[in-house]
Amino acid sequence: MNAPVPLSWYLILSAILFALGVAGFILRRNIITVFMSIELMLNAVNLSFVTFSYQFKQVDGHIYSFFVMVVAAAEAAVGLAIILTVFKNRSTLMIDEVNSMKY
Amino acid sequence: MTAIFFLIFAVFAVFCAINLVLQTHPIASALSLIGVMGALAALYLQLGGEFIAMAQVIVYAGAIMVLFVFVIMLLNAGAETPTIQVSRFVKYFGAILLLGFFALISFIILGPLPATEGVTFGAFQGTTLDVGRKLFTTYLLPFEVISVLILIAIVGAIVLARKEV
Numbered sequence: 001m002n003a004p005v006p007l008s009w010y011l012i013l014s015a016i017l018f019a020l021g022v023a024g025f026i027l028r029r030n031i032i033t034v035f036m037s038i039e040l041m042l043n044a045v046n047l048s049f050v051t052f053s054y055q056f057k058q059v060d061g062h063i064y065s066f067f068v069m070v071v072a073a074a075e076a077a078v079g080l081a082i083i084l085t086v087f088k089n090r091s092t093l094m095i096d097e098v099n100s101m102k103y
Numbered sequence: 104m105t106a107i108f109f110l111i112f113a114v115f116a117v118f119c120a121i122n123l124v125l126q127t128h129p130i131a132s133a134l135s136l137i138g139v140m141g142a143l144a145a146l147y148l149q150l151g152g153e154f155i156a157m158a159q160v161i162v163y164a165g166a167i168m169v170l171f172v173f174v175i176m177l178l179n180a181g182a183e184t185p186t187i188q189v190s191r192f193v194k195y196f197g198a199i200l201l202l203g204f205f206a207l208i209s210f211i212i213l214g215p216l217p218a219t220e221g222v223t224f225g226a227f228q229g230t231t232l233d234v235g236r237k238l239f240t241t242y243l244l245p246f247e248v249i250s251v252l253i254l255i256a257i258v259g260a261i262v263l264a265r266k267e268v
Contacts, residue, residue, distance in 0.1 A: 004221020005109050010146065011212050013113045017120050017139070019205035024124040030183050032129045032175060036136050039167070040120060043143055046155075048212065054150045054222060059233045062155045063242055066234070069162055070249050074256035076167045080174045081263035087178050094183070 010051040017044035029094045031083055035076075042072045105224050108149060116142035127182040133171050140164040151227035154234045 017040060024037030046065045053061020083093075090098055119138035126132050140163050147156040238246055 003104075003106060004223045005106050005149075007220040007222055008213055008216055009109065009113070010150070010222070011216070012209055013116065013146075015205055015208040015212060016117055018208060019201055020117075020120040020124055022204065023201055027124065028183070030129055030180065032171065032178075032180055033123075033132050033183075036123060036129075036132050036171065039136060040123060040139060043140060043163070046159075047143055047146065050147050050150050050152045050155055053152070053229065054227050055216070055220060057227050059229045059237055060241075062152050062229045062234055063238055065152075065155050066158060066238075067245060067249060069158060070253065073162060073167055074253055076170055077256050077260040078263070080170060081260040083174065084177070084264050093178060093180055 007051060007055060011048060014044045014048040014051065017041075017047070029096055031086070031093050031095050034095065035079055035083070039072060039076070042068060105149065105222065109146065109222075112142040112145045112149075116146075127184075129175050129180045130172065133168060133175060136171075137164050137168050140168065149224055150222060151225070152229045154229055154231045 021037045021041035021044060024040065025034055028034055028037065046068055049061045049065040049068070051061075053059065053065075086098060087093060092098065116139050119135040119142065123132045123135040123139070126135065140159060144156045144159040144164070147159060
């Protein structure tokens with residue numbers, strides 16, 4: 001009933017999520033969706049960390065994953081503040097239209 | 104049994120990730136990302152990461168994504184309207200390149216894996232006790248540095264978003 005799930009399945013899932021995050025980062029034009037694709041990539045890497053932590057039966061991978069989460073929180077706060085400032089100055093959220101240094 | 108639970112949450116995570124990339128309105132993408140994070144928390148539980156699963160739900164899905172939703176509300180972000188036309192050849196070639204990229208990453212990260220390795224629920228438990236013990240002894244310096252990083256992020260966010268006097 002509790003047959004072991006191969007560890008490679010978790011890593012394949014992490015690779016799929018990372019590739020989808022890269023696709024969203026490159027293809028989308030709304031800056032908030034681009035930012036959410038970055039968060040998706042970070043989540044994929046977290047899954048990879050926890051999987052390798054299971055392989056070695058140590059909690060070090062969990063601690064690295066925790067640090068990644070903290071850095072993602074700090075990055076989300078500062079990044080969203082930057083997005084708000086860009087919106088206040090350029091009145092647009094499409095990254096195609098923020099294409100000149102001087103407004 | 105373990106395989107069925109893994110497949111349910113994995114398929115849900117991939118489906119929500121594809122939905123995030125394909126949806127036009129950012130709020131739909133935000134809700135899809137919350138779905139991905141919930142599915143990943145269940146997978147962390149299966150891998151024995153109890154502390155990380157809780158931290159994922161509380162910090163990531165509960166705080167960071169709420170911040171995203173607040174910003175989407177404040178900016179009144181609407182649905183994207185496509186302005187450039189891409190040819191079908193470009194779409195198919197891009198999909199093939201994406202599959203090639205995914206194959207490359209899989210090949211690299213499956214390299215250091217031993218051949219017979221399996222995940223059984225309950226074989227390993229990353230309890231909060233173990234995580235806390237390691238965090239405050241072996242990883243004390245990164246812990247303190249990351250506290251300073253959060254302080255810098257707070258100050259930076261306030262400076263960036265305040266009204267110019």
